[in-house]
Amino acid sequence: MVLETLPLGVFVLDADLNVVRVNRAGARALSCGADAGVPLARFLPDDRVALVQELLREAFRSRHVGSIEEEMIVAGDAKIFRLTAAPVESASDRAAHAVLLVEDVTRAKGLERQMLLTERLTTAGRLAAGVAHELNNPLATIAGCAESLQGRLGHGDSATSAAADDFRHYLGLIEEEAYRCKEITGSLLQFVRDPGSRRDPTDLNGVVLKAVELLARQSRFAASRVTTELDPALPPLAANEGQLRQVCLGLASNALEAMDGRGTLTIRSRLVRGEIEIELEDEGPGIPEENLSRIFDPFFTTKPPGQGTGLGLAIAQGIVTDHGGRIEVRSAPGKGSVFRVVLPL
Ligand SMILES: Nc1ncnc2c1ncn2[C@@H]1O[C@H](COP(=O)(O)OP(=O)(O)O)[C@@H](O)[C@H]1O
Ligand SMILES: [Mg+2]
Structure with a gap:
């Protein structure tokens, strides 16, 4: 039987959403027995029954293929399934049966999520590196100016007044803090360049x-x-x-x-x-x-x-x-x- 060789869960349902047939992959995906003649609800986690029933009813009603992706807990494991409902046209006008395809996409989705995250983190890292790099030059200017002003203060007439002491003190602070900022941007750059470090x-x-x-x-x-x-x-x-x-x-x-x-x-x-x-x-x-x-x-x-x-x-x-x-x-x-x-x- 072709159904059994498909690497895809297949449920054949009647209009009352009873399972007429289920292949081995389907039973395995939802971790249930392969018995026919029972309501589909028996195969699904309680909190997902209504959703899947709606998908199938819509397929019967519209006679179009519909598909959803849903996370479900099956036998204690969180899985993501792509569920596709398709009406099966019969000799009479109304579709009497529908097929529900159950595809386990957990791994693919996990990889996709991981890739998106890695991408975002890489972007964040690159952004930080860019900012750090841009800040380096103005910081160097600030530190340099403060240093140069301090040098000038040391020689002029006002070198002895109290105000000059204040100038010298604040310029010293500006210079020190600017260098501290440079150190921070420097370590950020190093971190971004060398994520691996020693193994x-x-x-x-x-x-x-x-x-x-x-x-x-x-x-x-x-x-x-x-x-x-x-x-x-x-x-x-x-x-x-x-x-x-x-x-x-x-x-x-x-x-x-x-x-x-x-x-x-x-x-x-x-x-x-x-x-x-x-x-x-x-x-x-x-x-x-x-x-x-x-x-x-x-x-x-x-x-x-x-x-x-x-x-x-x-x-x-x-x-x-x-x-x-x-x-x-x-x-x-x-x-x-x-x-x-x-x-x-
Ligand atoms: N073992 C856990 N149990 C419940 N919630 C968790 C657990 N680990 C992480 N979380 C959730 O993930 C969020 C993010 O975790 P994390 O990145 O470590 O940030 P933080 O601990 O600072 O909130 C937490 O705020 C929490 O809501
Ligand atoms: Mg934490």
Whole structure:
């Protein structure tokens, strides 16, 4: 049967939205049995039933193909599906059946999101470098002028008056501060030019333990528990230890902040098919779906001003991408969050 060989979930439905046929890929995509004769609603997560039914009814009504993309939690995993509903014309005038195509586009979408973010961060970096570069020249002028005026003050008649002392003092400040600004723009330029920095064989379990130790000392987290389940056979990874510690610190402090002094944060490490995974699972409130696509955006925060910068995840993402890896998130309100850092060996 052709249906079975398609790498695409296919559901054939009657006008009452009962499933007449479903192929193996369809059953697999929605993680359900391949039984026919039951309402389609049985195959879908409760909160998505109405939406998909509407898509199909519209296909029946308009006799046109309609398509939506939806995120769904299937067997605990967040997946993005492209759902396409097409009416099947029969001998009689009315369409008696419809076909629902279910295509798992999670990976493609994830890559697309990651690319967009990388692009935005690169643009932000380039912008910062441009600004830094432009500021360098005026700052040099300011510092130079201040220096030259100070030199002139030293020789003239007014060199002894109190006003001259003030001039000298303020010019000194101007010069000093201008040089400080130059140092800041200089380090910004260096940061943008050299994102990678040093890589050495690094024991990631050690990185996790150091981050945990640092956080355990902070009294605001004292009431939460942190447990580790680290694979002792983890091979060393060519990485920048300081940067990866920053990643662990950022993710772990987000988890502890989310749990607000309760619950347990579990950090695991494991080797899966040539990639090292560091997984942080918390018992916090979880992340609402509408925020999931934004948490990695620079300056996105749900914390009150002064507590959150919204840069933690953006920086973590930048570092992990630099190491050729990725960060995966699984979270639902009321179910806690799992952040997984995946790094290739
Ligand atoms: N473990 C988590 N549980 C719940 N929400 C989280 C978690 N980690 C991150 N978030 C959400 O992502 C947002 C952005 O995180 P981040 O970039 O670290 O910035 P910040 O911590 O400064 O707010 C947080 O404000 C929060 O809403
Ligand atoms: Mg943070």
